[in-house]
Every structure is written in structure tokens, then in C-alpha cells.
Amino acid sequence: MNALQLFADWQPRPSYIPSPSEVQTHRAKSGSQVWKNPRLELGSLPDPQLRGDQVLIQVGAVGICGSDMHMYEADSEGYILYPGLTRFPNILGHEFAGRVVEVGKEVKGLQVGDLVACEEVHWCGICDACRRGLVNHCTQLEELGFTTPGAMAQYIAVAAKYCWKLDELAEHTGSESEALILGAMVEPCGVSYHAMFNRLSTWKPGNYVAVFGGGPIGLAAIGLAKAAGASQIIAFDVSEQRLQMAQKLGATSTLNPTGLDLNQALLELTRGQGVDFVVEAAGAPAHTLTPLTNGLAVGATIAHIGRSEKPTPLSLEHYQVRGVQLAGSLGHAGHGTFPNVIRLMASGRLEMRPMVSAILPLSEAVAAFKRLERREDSKIILLPNP
Ligand SMILES: [Zn+2]
């Protein structure tokens, strides 16, 4: 089958001592500390072998994620930008949907022909975190497209317990190819959904919401805030194109934060009340969260989704006096998130389709990554079986 692989060299930074298990397995806890000289290669690989608990999926659509870009892009010393769990060489791609073409012997509830989207967080179900229901924080975690083969390939084998059917989306769109494109966006929308409705259940319809970051996760947060009844959605990004997309997906105000007094801007827009709920999806908390003080309403909550390795100074005295809380959020698995996102999309309440700026065959993947370096596209979808 055709597949897009990322190769990189195992060369831990002089300041980083990898653990014995990292050395043995090359499954790095922090990719940006060990992987150097990333390069993409489109080539031919053997079809995946199916285990009894898996289904074989013919990939219909797969999105390129910011994390994919951060594995492909390097810093000035040649290290990949992505700070999370990684093992290379690996097939990239974790935002996808496809058609089941073969079913393992132990699988129940899925049949050949079913359209599915899959969780990327491969939780074990056995460790203490999983047994407490915190599957996104599984201590034996594998991640599809990061440590195990991803979906930028014609076929992928995935355990049935991570698959969710897209029947409702197929009915809603009346088109299998459209259902697969929307299905490929369930995973990124699930990341925002998990942060906004599972990690925190503090904010309510009618609230004022601010979203930092107009990438796919921020855009999904805007769509979800609209669906959930936010009265104002204030979006921040440095890119004019991204702000236009934010407006299309439901932002009521769009602001470029460069040189802006964030608190003053939020107070002006909220009649002096401040915002009730903040989503950080820019991965730049030193510029987004650090300056926030009286622009936050009494009792405001903050969901932190964007990744950033550096410690962030926060006005904790202010948090205390105003009753502000902050939650870090990771992942999209469990908690009914995938089926809820699929239902929201199928009901027409969550409209993510305008975000897709290009649909290209997998054969043009390398050029698509190159194009995304400019950060002008919201979402590029690749078709491995056009
Ligand atoms: Zn992603």
C-alpha cells in the first residue's frame, strides 16, 4: 500500500538523559528532546496484518494536524518541534475516517462496509488511570500516528474499541465521501469537546466565551461554543485569514492580539463584566493567559489545550480573589465524546466543513505539508484512496 512515513534520527539533546525504556524502545516521552532531522517519504509498505480484536479500514479521508506539522518541522538545532510521545519511523495521520473492509475474529458490533472514525488515544483499559475513567491519561498509552502506524496510508488496522460508526453523518450528508471528510474532523473537534464539556462543566448557555488560537482546535471550540449557546464568542489570532474563518464558524468578534491590551478589549466587549470561559488553543499561554486579569469575570474558568513546554507565569492572586479556575486538557477519548461530536455534526449544529481549505490525493502529501508551513490553510484533507 502507499503510505507517508516520517523518518528522524535518534540523537538525544546533550541536556536530556533518556530513560532506559526510552533507549530500548525509542518510544520517546518528549519527541522534541531526542528526534533530529525529520524528513517525509511517500512510499510503498506492506498492507497491515489484522489482529483478532481489530478491523481493517480503507482510509477515506485523513486531515493534516498541527501536531503532524510539529513533527515535520525542526528548530534551529534540527530537533522536531512536537514535545509529546513519538516513535519513528512511523506513518503519520491521526485525524481520519474510512470504511471497514475486514473484521477480526473477536470483533463484535462492526461489519464490513461500516464507515468509522477512530480515537487516536489508544488507552489500555487496564492501568490505574484507565480504571478510574481517565483514559486520556492512560499510563500505558500508545498514540495512533505518533507511536503506532497512522492513517496517511491506504489501509490501517485499528482495535474495534477505538472505532465509532458514522451512520448518522452518512444520512445527514447523503454522500459517503462527504461523511468521510466530516468524519476525519471528529478527532480534532473531540479535543475541543473534551476540554469544554468533560474537563470543565462550569460554563453555561448565555456566557461570554473567549477563544485564543484560530487553528482547527480553536475553530472547533468556536463551533462548539456556538452550538452550546454562548452569547458572545471573542476570537483572537494573529492571522487575518484565520480570523475570517473564525467569524464564518460563529465568532461574534475577532481580534488580532498584537499590541492589544487584552483585559481592556475583553472588558469593552463584555460591558465591564469580563469573559466567563476561556479556551487557550494557541499554544502561547505566555501571551494569552499571562496577561489576563480583570478581563476574566468573577468565577471564570480557563481550559488549556494548546501545548507549550515552558512554564507560564499566572496572576494567581487574581485567580484567588476572583474565584478563577484553570484546567489542563488532553485528548478526546472516552466520556462519549466521539459519538456526541458525530451527533452534533449530523444534526447540523456543528458545521466544520467550511474549515476544509483543500482536498488532495495522498500522492501530493509532501507538497501539502510544504504548503502548510505558511499557516494559511485551516485544514487540508488527504485522500489515500481517491
Ligand atoms: Zn491532531
Ligand SMILES: [Zn+2]
Ligand atoms: Zn491505561
